[in-house]
Amino acid sequence: MLQPLSDFLRALRAAELRVTPSEAMDAHRTAAIVGYADRALLRDALCAALAKSAEDVARFEQCFDLFFSRDLPQEDAPGRGAVVQQGATLVEMMLAGDADAIAVEMEAAARRVRVQQIDNRFQRALLVSRLLGEMGLPAIDRLLAERDGNGRRAESGDGLAEARDRLIKQARHFVERQEELYAARTARQLREERLGSTRFATISPRDFDAMAQLVRRIAKRLASQHSRRRLRSRRGMLDVGRTLRRSMGYGGIPFDTVWKRRAVTRPKIVAICDVSRSVSAAAQFLLLFLYSLNEAVDQLDAYAFSDKLADVGDLLEGRGVEESIGAILERIGFGSTDYGRAFEDFVSNHLHRVDRRTTVIILGDGRTNGVDPRLDLLREIQSRARAVIWLNPEQERSWSSGDSEMQSYRRFCRVAVSCATLRQLEQVVDEVLRSYH
Amino acid sequence: MSRHDAATSSVEAMIAALANVGYIASHRVATAVYLGLKLQKPILIEGLAGVGKTQLALSVARLLDLPLVRMQCYEGLDESKALYEWKYGKQLLYTQILKDRMGAALADATSMDAAMERLHGIGDLFFSEAFLEPRPLLKALRQPEGAVLLIDEVDKTDEAFEALLLEVLSAYQVSVPEIGVVSATVPPLVFLTSNNVRDLGDALKRRCLHLYIPLPDAALENRIVAAQVPEIEDALRRQLVAFVQSLRTLELRKAPSISETVDWARTLILLHAHVLEPALVRETLNVLLKFERDIDLVAPQVAALISRPRVAEA
Numbered sequence: 001m002l003q004p005l006s007d008f009l010r011a012l013r014a015a016e017l018r019v020t021p022s023e024a025m026d027a028h029r030t031a032a033i034v035g036y037a038d039r040a041l042l043r044d045a046l047c048a049a050l051a052k053s054a055e056d057v058a059r060f061e062q063c064f065d066l067f068f069s070r071d072l073p074q075e076d077a078p079g080r081g082a083v084v085q086q087g088a089t090l091v092e093m094m095l096a097g098d099a100d101a102i103a104v105e106m107e108a109a110a111r112r113v114r115v116q117q118i119d120n121r122f123q124r125a126l127l128v129s130r131l132l133g134e135m136g137l138p139a140i141d142r143l144l145a146e147r148d149g150n151g152r153r154a155e156s157g158d159g160l161a162e163a164r165d166r167l168i169k170q171a172r173h174f175v176e177r178q179e180e181l182y183a184a185r186t187a188r189q190l191r192e193e194r195l196g197s198t199r200f201a202t203i204s205p206r207d208f209d210a211m212a213q214l215v216r217r218i219a220k221r222l223a224s225q226h227s228r229r230r231l232r233s234r235r236g237m238l239d240v241g242r243t244l245r246r247s248m249g250y251g252g253i254p255f256d257t258v259w260k261r262r263a264v265t266r267p268k269i270v271a272i273c274d275v276s277r278s279v280s281a282a283a284q285f286l287l288l289f290l291y292s293l294n295e296a297v298d299q300l301d302a303y304a305f306s307d308k309l310a311d312v313g314d315l316l317e318g319r320g321v322e323e324s325i326g327a328i329l330e331r332i333g334f335g336s337t338d339y340g341r342a343f344e345d346f347v348s349n350h351l352h353r354v355d356r357r358t359t360v361i362i363l364g365d366g367r368t369n370g371v372d373p374r375l376d377l378l379r380e381i382q383s384r385a386r387a388v389i390w391l392n393p394e395q396e397r398s399w400s401s402g403d404s405e406m407q408s409y410r411r412f413c414r415v416a417v418s419c420a421t422l423r424q425l426e427q428v429v430d431e432v433l434r435s436y437h
Numbered sequence: 438m439s440r441h442d443a444a445t446s447s448v449e450a451m452i453a454a455l456a457n458v459g460y461i462a463s464h465r466v467a468t469a470v471y472l473g474l475k476l477q478k479p480i481l482i483e484g485l486a487g488v489g490k491t492q493l494a495l496s497v498a499r500l501l502d503l504p505l506v507r508m509q510c511y512e513g514l515d516e517s518k519a520l521y522e523w524k525y526g527k528q529l530l531y532t533q534i535l536k537d538r539m540g541a542a543l544a545d546a547t548s549m550d551a552a553m554e555r556l557h558g559i560g561d562l563f564f565s566e567a568f569l570e571p572r573p574l575l576k577a578l579r580q581p582e583g584a585v586l587l588i589d590e591v592d593k594t595d596e597a598f599e600a601l602l603l604e605v606l607s608a609y610q611v612s613v614p615e616i617g618v619v620s621a622t623v624p625p626l627v628f629l630t631s632n633n634v635r636d637l638g639d640a641l642k643r644r645c646l647h648l649y650i651p652l653p654d655a656a657l658e659n660r661i662v663a664a665q666v667p668e669i670e671d672a673l674r675r676q677l678v679a680f681v682q683s684l685r686t687l688e689l690r691k692a693p694s695i696s697e698t699v700d701w702a703r704t705l706i707l708l709h710a711h712v713l714e715p716a717l718v719r720e721t722l723n724v725l726l727k728f729e730r731d732i733d734l735v736a737p738q739v740a741a742l743i744s745r746p747r748v749a750e751a
Contacts, residue, residue, distance in 0.1 A: 018523070018639070022643060023643060026476065026478070029476060030472060030476065033472065033475050033476070034448075034468075034472075041448060041464075041468065044448075044464055044465045044468035044469075045468050045471075045472055047465070048465070048468060048469040048472055048480075048646045048647060048648055049472065049476075051647055051649075051651075052481075052639075052642040052643075052645075052647045053642075053647070054483065054649045056647070057647075057649050137616055224635070224636045237661060249525070249526065250525050250526065250529060251529065252528070255525050256517075256525075257487065362482075
């Protein structure tokens with residue numbers, strides 16, 4: 001029984017559960033205690049030993065059900081010894097319609113030709129034919145061809161040809177399930193890698209869900225990296241007052257020393273997003289990203305503008321980011337982008353939200369349509385804020401072309417980078433969070 | 438002891454034994470406890486507030502007839518409050534006594550070397566178990582019969598403390614630098630609870646069995662309420678549970694969990710209710726819902742929410 005459990009652990013790893021060697025040992029010990037007879041019990045027990053969070057539990061259950069949806073090969077199953085001769089015995093099995101024996105044989109053959117090593121769907125056809133070859137299909141084909149040659153096909157009527165078709169179908173199904181079990185991760189990894197480096201503007205709507213999931217996962221990872229340390233002790237700095245107070249009970253002898261600590265400030269972020277058509281896709285993912293940071297950020301304000309600027313924090317707070325984009329566009333209208341007006345609105349209404357702990361992230365292409373860019377206002381924001389960061393979905397080389405004021409704006413920004421893909425976005429946010437340590 | 442053995446012989450027995458002490462466990466919960474005992478591994482329990490995480494530890498302690506050592510975690514908890522502390526006052530007294538006696542003890546030593554020799558001969562008690570003040574973790578390890586150790590809300594502590602727990606959780610021992618290693622005579626059964634304030638480290642998670650307690654389904658919740666509030670009438674209980682279940686389908690800031698259901702059942706008993714009336718529900722809604730916004734959302738729908746289950750049953 002060691003082998004099926006090891007295979008299952010491999011399938012779990014493919015489903016992105018972390019199964020370390022020590023957990024693998026736990027799993028084997030667990031299985032030894034509860035046994036394999038009661039599947040529900042085995043499932044609960046392995047789940048307790050292997051799944052380490054609520055999401056893990058869901059993934060575990062899915063994987064368990066998929067893996068054990070077939071019957072495990074029984075060591076003492078009938079016909080197991082006989083299949084070594086292949087060919088002839090397979091024919092007998094097929095003629096007898098012994099589905100169990102065929103399934104057992106398929107498991108064994110699959111292990112011999114390593115079907116479980118499948119890692120993408122392009123190997124499917126090859127593995128099916130290898131599997132069938134290993135099981136002795138060629139011999140059956142020869143037999144059938146012989147009969148054809150003798151013109152006896154019609155009258156034999158023992159159903160061998162039909163059984164052969166069934167066998168092929170079964171093998172195909174088997175390989176597909178192995179792919180689902182073991183290759184799921186590689187497929188997902190490939191897709192996520194592709195999404196991570198695709199320009200926001202060109203991501204097709206059908207990928208939005210996957211993209212949103214990915215954004216959330218990355219944000220969560222960053223958040224947990226950056227939210228862990230709240231207090232840092234400053235080594236070597238004695239807090240004299242607190243030490244004296246604490247050692248009153250010991251007659252003033254400082255048994256208990258207290259060291260000075262410094263609270264690590266958590267970031268405050270003000271995001272100002274251009275949501276005109278050219279930039280709205282990027283804005284959507286930036287907002288989704290920021291809102292997924294939750295615990296890592298102390299205060300998060302979001303403003304959107306095209307010609308005028310509006311506070312959209314309440315919209316985003318109530319609903320998910322994906323659903324609120326439409327409502328945001330409705331609130332601020334579809335005017336042509338006016339950075340001057342937007343900064344004016346921000347400075348006169350919302351500047352109090354910016355203090356020296358605040359990082360202001362501006363997302364926009366910096367194309368002002370020829371109106372006054374109001375650099376003075378950006379300077380005012382910059383002087384109040386900890387830092388201004390400008391994310392521009394355009395490539396850096398086009399920043400000085402046409403009506404782009406980017407070259408003037410960037411003078412007031414600590415960082416001004418081109419940010420057109422999720423990977424770039426991740427880097428920028430990581431840097432912002434890191435700067436608060 | 439025999440009762441203890443019978444309870445741990447199988448998962449079914451565990452469910453029955455837990456029910457005996459008033460905890461209605463699902464299969465998954467009982468399996469985790471069973472494995473925790475068999476594998477001698479700590480159990481990390483996660484779930485929303487009020488689904489019975491702490492209660493499980495209390496019930497298991499009662500079931501196994503073991504002392505419960507409880508440690509509530511909070512930010513800033515450190516080893517002097519969790520592991521051990523020296524009894525400074527007594528140590529001070531000891532040095533005083535030592536000073537007084539020293540003259541007499543060393544009076545007949547003629548040279549400095551002889552005095553030092555004599556001094557080494559006097560037992561050094563300053564750092565010894567007699568002056569050790571055990572805190573919860575050490576106390577749990579030193580229980581002669583074993584214990585149930587509940588480390589409540591472990592996610593509230595900081596990272597450094599988590600690292601401190603690792604030794605206790607994997608080897609059931611504590612290193613005291615001045616003395617050496619203190620190992621458990623009988624390893625305690627450890628429960629850790631977490632509300633997911635922050636993600637726990639992988640190292641800690643790896644050492645634990647994981648148990649996620651979800652909100653219960655109607656059947657389980659009915660049994661829990663029946664066990665916790667036995668005086669409630671069947672019809673009222675079913676109606677009440679159905680109402681709470683339908684509340685959970687709404688988009689609330691904090692959905693009511695089991696402890697709220699039980700509190701509400703007790704409230705209704707006190708008010709001598711026999712059936713859910715919209716007016717009564719509206720008045721007692723604050724037992725179930727803890728946010729003004731949630732109450733405002735639910736209050737106008739109360740009548741509809743009450744009738745819904747009846748229609749479903751009819």
